[in-house]
Amino acid sequence: MKACFLRHALGLAVLAAFCLRADDWPQWLGPQRDGVWRETGILEKFPAEGPKVRWHTPIGAGYTGPAVANGRAYVMDRQLTPGASNPSNPFARGEIPGSEPAGPRATPTVNDGKVYTLGTEGNLICLEAERGKVIWSHELTKDYHTATPMWGFAGHPLIDGKKLICLVGGEGSVAVAFEKDTGKELWRALSAKEPGYCPPMMYEFGGKRQLIIWHPESVNALDPETGNVIWSYPLTPSVRSGMTIPCPRKSGDLLFLTSFYNGSLMLRVDSDRPTVVWQSKKVSEMDTDALHSVMSTPVVANGYIYGPCSYGQFRCLKADTGERVWETFEPTTGKSVRWGNAFIVKNGDRYFLFNEKGDLIIAKLTPEKYEEISRAHLLEPTNTDPGRPVVWSHPAFANRCVYARNDKEIVCVSLAK
Numbered sequence: 001m002k003a004c005f006l007r008h009a010l011g012l013a014v015l016a017a018f019c020l021r022a023d024d025w026p027q028w029l030g031p032q033r034d035g036v037w038r039e040t041g042i043l044e045k046f047p048a049e050g051p052k053v054r055w056h057t058p059i060g061a062g063y064t065g066p067a068v069a070n071g072r073a074y075v076m077d078r079q080l081t082p083g084a085s086n087p088s089n090p091f092a093r094g095e096i097p098g099s100e101p102a103g104p105r106a107t108p109t110v111n112d113g114k115v116y117t118l119g120t121e122g123n124l125i126c127l128e129a130e131r132g133k134v135i136w137s138h139e140l141t142k143d144y145h146t147a148t149p150m151w152g153f154a155g156h157p158l159i160d161g162k163k164l165i166c167l168v169g170g171e172g173s174v175a176v177a178f179e180k181d182t183g184k185e186l187w188r189a190l191s192a193k194e195p196g197y198c199p200p201m202m203y204e205f206g207g208k209r210q211l212i213i214w215h216p217e218s219v220n221a222l223d224p225e226t227g228n229v230i231w232s233y234p235l236t237p238s239v240r241s242g243m244t245i246p247c248p249r250k251s252g253d254l255l256f257l258t259s260f261y262n263g264s265l266m267l268r269v270d271s272d273r274p275t276v277v278w279q280s281k282k283v284s285e286m287d288t289d290a291l292h293s294v295m296s297t298p299v300v301a302n303g304y305i306y307g308p309c310s311y312g313q314f315r316c317l318k319a320d321t322g323e324r325v326w327e328t329f330e331p332t333t334g335k336s337v338r339w340g341n342a343f344i345v346k347n348g349d350r351y352f353l354f355n356e357k358g359d360l361i362i363a364k365l366t367p368e369k370y371e372e373i374s375r376a377h378l379l380e381p382t383n384t385d386p387g388r389p390v391v392w393s394h395p396a397f398a399n400r401c402v403y404a405r406n407d408k409e410i411v412c413v414s415l416a417k
Helices: 003-008
Strands: 012-016 053-058 067-069 072-076 109-111 114-118 123-128 134-139 157-158 163-168 175-177 185-189 201-205 209-215 218-222 231-235 248-249 252-259 263-268 275-279 297-300 302-307 315-320 324-328 342-348 351-355 359-365 372-377 396-398 403-404 409-414
Touching: 067 109, 067 396, 072 409, 109 157, 157 201, 163 209, 248 297, 297 342, 302 342, 351 403
Parallel strands: none
Antiparallel strands: 012 072, 053 409, 067 072, 109 114, 114 123, 123 134, 157 163, 163 175, 175 185, 201 209, 209 218, 218 231, 248 252, 252 263, 263 275, 297 302, 302 315, 315 324, 342 351, 351 359, 359 372, 396 403, 403 409
16 A cells, blocks of 8 residues: 555656647536636638647556646556456455556546645645655545545545645545645535545635535535534435546536436525436436436536436436427447546637547537537547547647547647637
């Protein structure tokens, strides 16, 4: 475990971006953690020969998306000990010599000259962003007497003021706030059999800042300063296989959640007692209603919801009822495939979708239809864990470029007009 801890710290690749200073992408889902890319001067469609690759460099395997800040790209990878190999069954559990077994998963968070990383086995590390020197660290499984979740620690840490808020697990510590400069615990909150994988999210409802923690047994709002529970909505049945993964999305006083088996839940949060607007009636991966997303965070815009369902069906729903308006396989897999996926980022009045085939797509999403404008192939899908080659890593958008990785390399591709 000590070797894994050290290799996690050293395995953080820092890459010079070589772009003019523009907007950064310093954490999961971007500067405001909302999946919106606000830079202008972005191309309308890809040139016939494809977008220009500014640089690429080899890295190891992993699901971690890049973070980009102050002219550098930060990403974590997995390094096997020489002579070691992965098991033939990707779902097998056990020790594999090397660093970051079956991961890493969480995107680094860069803030105020520091970078925060969370490894698959719960190694939480704060490093100097400039040189990579370790400032403080926690071994979450040891410090909080909790086991590594089935799919590893995957909830992207959240910076809020002087706090670093993490999904941890254990009795009374599903969520923990640390002092970001020292690693000192400030508060801990909530208990559940397993913590799930959903990143902490900060939203404002009714004029009150609320930290949303969604674990398999309930969705909760905490006071971010104290960890005290503002409200809690129990989930019956609990989310199957602990798969609380996509970020909850806010739209006005609505809070939307989606999971692979249990489907969708829309809550109205206009007081300290949320009410259900609508909810999926089917707990199934194949016989689905509304949206059963496995990993992609959906978009809620202008009264509609857009996102991939359990088998790659990219759907549009009415936000107020959950009624399906249309669906298509075009931006994901082209056909029905289990866990078919595309990540979604908004830029102006269109969207950039990065799918599991390594394609970056520019599209319009409206209640009328999915309208593809342009498509370019960025990376080869190299991860075969689901039984087919995929890229399951969320890209970063900064410096009028896209930064994307597979299990062999990370690329920086210009998207400047």
